[in-house]
Amino acid sequence: MDFPNIAETTRLERLALPAGRVSMVLDTDTYNEIDDQFAMVYALLSPEHADVEAIYAAPFHNARSDGPEDGMEKSYDEILRLLERLNRDHEGFVHKGARSYLPAPDEPAVSPAAEELIARAMQPRDGLLYVLAIGAITNVASAILMEPAIIERIAVVWLASHPLDWPTTREFNLGQDVWGARVVLDCGVPLVLIPCKNVAEHLRTTVPELRDAIQGRNSISDFLFETFCGYHDDHFAWSKVVWDISTVAWLVNPSWVPTALVHSPILTDQVTWSRDINRHFIRIATDCRRDPIFADLFRKLQSIGS
Numbered sequence: 001m002d003f004p005n006i007a008e009t010t011r012l013e014r015l016a017l018p019a020g021r022v023s024m025v026l027d028t029d030t031y032n033e034i035d036d037q038f039a040m041v042y043a044l045l046s047p048e049h050a051d052v053e054a055i056y057a058a059p060f061h062n063a064r065s066d067g068p069e070d071g072m073e074k075s076y077d078e079i080l081r082l083l084e085r086l087n088r089d090h091e092g093f094v095h096k097g098a099r100s101y102l103p104a105p106d107e108p109a110v111s112p113a114a115e116e117l118i119a120r121a122m123q124p125r126d127g128l129l130y131v132l133a134i135g136a137i138t139n140v141a142s143a144i145l146m147e148p149a150i151i152e153r154i155a156v157v158w159l160a161s162h163p164l165d166w167p168t169t170r171e172f173n174l175g176q177d178v179w180g181a182r183v184v185l186d187c188g189v190p191l192v193l194i195p196c197k198n199v200a201e202h203l204r205t206t207v208p209e210l211r212d213a214i215q216g217r218n219s220i221s222d223f224l225f226e227t228f229c230g231y232h233d234d235h236f237a238w239s240k241v242v243w244d245i246s247t248v249a250w251l252v253n254p255s256w257v258p259t260a261l262v263h264s265p266i267l268t269d270q271v272t273w274s275r276d277i278n279r280h281f282i283r284i285a286t287d288c289r290r291d292p293i294f295a296d297l298f299r300k301l302q303s304i305g306s
Contacts, residue, residue: 001106003148004186008280010011013192014128014155015253015283017140022130024050024251025117029060029135030082031074032172034227039134039244040082041220042046045300046255049252050130054120056113057097058135060176066159068136068176069099075135085220097139101177108142116167117143121150128190129211130251134244135173141180144187151189158184162197164262168240169198172273182267191282192250192259198247202288204239213298221301246285256293259283282289 006014026043030036035119043052057076065071076096083090095116098109108114117139121129131154133140140158144151160173160181174181184191194200214221232238250257264282266274 001145001148001187003144004152006152006188006280011188011190011280012025015281018049018130018251021047021049021051022127022251023053023125024130024132025054025056025120026052027053027056027058027113027131027133027135027139028079029058029071029075030078031063031064032060032071033064034231034240035242035244036075037078037082037136037224037227038242039132039186039248040079040081040129041086041224042245042248042297042300043132044086044088045304046248046252047191050248053129054116055094055138056117057094058133058139059098059101060135062081064174068101069179072097072099080256082220082223085223098142101136101138102141102179102183105179106145107180107276108145109138109144111139112144113139114143114146118147118150121153122147128155129153131156132251133160134229134247136176137173137180137184141177141183144183144189148187151187155190155192156184157194157250159194159196159200159244159247161193161195163195164265164275165275166195166197168271168274168275169267174267175271178267178271185264185267185282188280191264192285194246194250194285194288195280196243197283198204200288201241203242203246203293204289204290205242205294207235207241214295218304224301244274245293245297246288249288249296252296255293256289257285258286258287
């Protein structure tokens with residue numbers, strides 16, 4: 001597969017830290033866990049920083065689904081439930097994604113979401129379209145394979161993988177679609193990668209904190225609180241990582257999610273990282289400042305209806 005050759009100076013310009021209000025779409029396996037719900041609401045409650053133009057349901061397969069297609073359908077339904085509580089219309093805004101992962105390294109999993117992403121990315125606009133991906137990267141990789149020209153018009157912010165010095169990078173989002181991950185890492189698209197271990201992992205909260213900060217404030221806050229509590233039976237001395245809000249936080253205030261420029265790593269067959277200094281640059285997050293991120297999210301949830 002031949003991809004457009006982006007000059008490194010141009011790519012670095014497109015990897016500059018976001019400032020002001022940007023256009024974005026969200027690609028989410030919303031029913032997979034409980035963090036996607038928080039991230040989706042956080043994005044929609046941050047209009048001063050992010051204009052959410054579309055939401056795509058991503059495939060997933062774990063104990064909460066019978067397979068990737070079922071996971072995508074359940075995620076689509078969960079997106080609609082969240083929008084209903086936010087009094088947002090879903091028509092023309094939410095799109096179903098892939099029903100499988102990439103079937104081959106250079107073969108896309110065609111879906112309404114991938115087709116919509118291509119059409120949206122190719123529209124004339126000032127600036128980049130940010131693609132926030134918080135699940136398997138199938139929809140985004142498929143769109144790139146279907147229309148490689150979009151890599152000159154988008155920047156991808158992906159919550160996935162582990163740090164480059166970690167012995168393995170086999171985590172849920174990346175490990176579901178290794179071929180899709182390689183497309184995004186290899187094609188040259190401007191990419192901001194937010195690892196899980198020791199980075200997004202800092203974004204932990206607890207039932208007592210959520211009870212004090214958001215419970216009883218409004219319908220969507222209660223939905224998030226109840227979903228969080230329902231994830232685990234014993235809440236004593238228990239905390240839970242809300243991984244996916246890291247992507248939105250980077251758009252809202254990049255200093256809350258510090259990043260460094262590195263050469264795009266090579267994803268091996270063993271799902272480990274290999275390094276090559278001749279590869280193009282990406283950004284990779286090195287930390288998440290937990291307190292200001294949750295403070296911003298909680299204040300925005302508290303402001304609903306006030």
